[in-house]
Amino acid sequence: MAGAARRGGPGPRPLLWLVLLGVAAASLVGAQVTSETKEVPENKPADIPCSAYRSSWSNPRIEWKFQKGSSLVLFYYGGELTEPYKNRVQFSPTTIHFNTVTREDTGKYICEVVGDGSHIAKSEVNLIVQVPPSKPVAHVPTSATIGSKAVLRCTETDGSPPPTFRWYKDSMLMPANPKTSLTFRNSSYTLDPVTGELIFEPLSGFDTGDYYCEAMNNVGSPQKSDVIHMEASEVNVGGIVAAVVVLLMVLALVAFGIWFAYSRGFFSKRKE
Structure with a gap:
């Protein structure tokens, strides 16, 4: 009987601790x-x-x-x-x-x-x-269309306290407000140092360049990501028009071929 009591003793301890936690919280x-x-x-x-x-x-x-x-x-x-x-x-x-x-x-x-x-x-x-930050990862699109919205992200998972982020373009530190800088005044972007997001809206041709981000939390040295090139390009309207014209010409040729085959009785001969 004593052995059975000993075996059963530890069972309710987790439940007992939860009860004690609740009682203590209420009493405080x-x-x-x-x-x-x-x-x-x-x-x-x-x-x-x-x-x-x-x-x-x-x-x-x-x-x-x-x-x-x-x-x-x-x-x-x-x-x-x-x-x-x-x-x-x-x-x-x-x-x-x-x-x-x-x-x-x-x-x-x-x-x-x-x-x-x-x-x-x-x-x-x-x-x-x-804990010092580890090497961050820069998420940068390699190409984006001028006039569209482009989102760049910087992530890091080890730093404690959580790091803040900075962005660099062509090795130059990007200010929080681009209008305060002669170098970046032609860009329209917002930069969040807490989340590490850099958002261009709208993207311009001036935004083409090599980008990397940096994570820092005043513990150890700031850490930099790899450099990624982003190309801001115009929509190729001429190429689109040319492709449509070629497609229409192909469809016209196919239609003419089918009409020509019918007019020569090719399909009726095959049925006989």
């Missing part, structure tokens, strides 16, 4: 909350303070949670660190210490302290693990 409504942001380079140690801790409180209960996006997990509960933090983190009432941090540790660390009676305090630390 109205509690004093402090918040701060901390940036630490990747693979370096980091200390996350618990500003909510009060040394004057007797036998406070301390809990840590880690939030990343919509995910919320218990970090320190019941007097012990949870997996996978046991071998990476040291706990003290005022601080949790990471031996080293990785980009996966970026997120919000929530310290909740419950003292005797109704004493409740909560502190949050937004940890940003600094």
